[in-house]
Amino acid sequence: DAKTTQPPSMDCAEGRAANLPCNHSTISGNEYVYWYRQIHSQGPQYIIHGLKNNETNEMASLIITEDRKSSTLILPHATLRDTAVYYCIVRSVGYGGATNKLIFGTGTLLAVQP
């Protein structure tokens, strides 16, 4: 699985958009970009994933560059409850195979300020 690079920490004002960047310059064609977050003392929570196109769901938007070497997770209106460590993970997915594991890096600690 490709390696990702994220800033160790970021701040965001409550109510503003939080833009979390991720570099994955060695991503291969069949690898997806996944985002998870871990709120303190809780299990990781799935946010969103994408392959090539930009994606949006009720939690966030994912913008993937055309060359797929980087992406940005956007939380449109950050709240205090969005304070968490955000993990960007690139991975391929196989049917019942060893590729299904998630390899977590150190992530970005997003601190939403009141």
Added chain:
Amino acid sequence: DTAVSQTPKYLVTQMGNDKSIKCEQNLGHDTMYWYKQDSKKFLKIMFSYNNKELIINETVPNRFSPKSPDKAHLNLHINSLELGDSAVYFCASSQIQGGTDTQYFGPGTRLTVL
């Protein structure tokens, strides 16, 4: 309804003891996982089962023995506990759909070995 549940939530025990952690998912998924998060917050895959068959075993000491009695359950038994086993253990489950999967995590079991 809790999708992925773990018991116990907290476990404090002495070195040398044997203990088990249980995980259950009610999502109908066919793949389940154990992850370990150490004191430095690194989250790493330990095991994965697909349809009760072990498919991932990541250089984990053989004191750790997972058991999957059925697709909805994946238990983790640890023999001869050591201080270094102190960590938070997360169970997760997933199901491949449309060429990808999303892993759902349990709340974690915090194991403290004294």
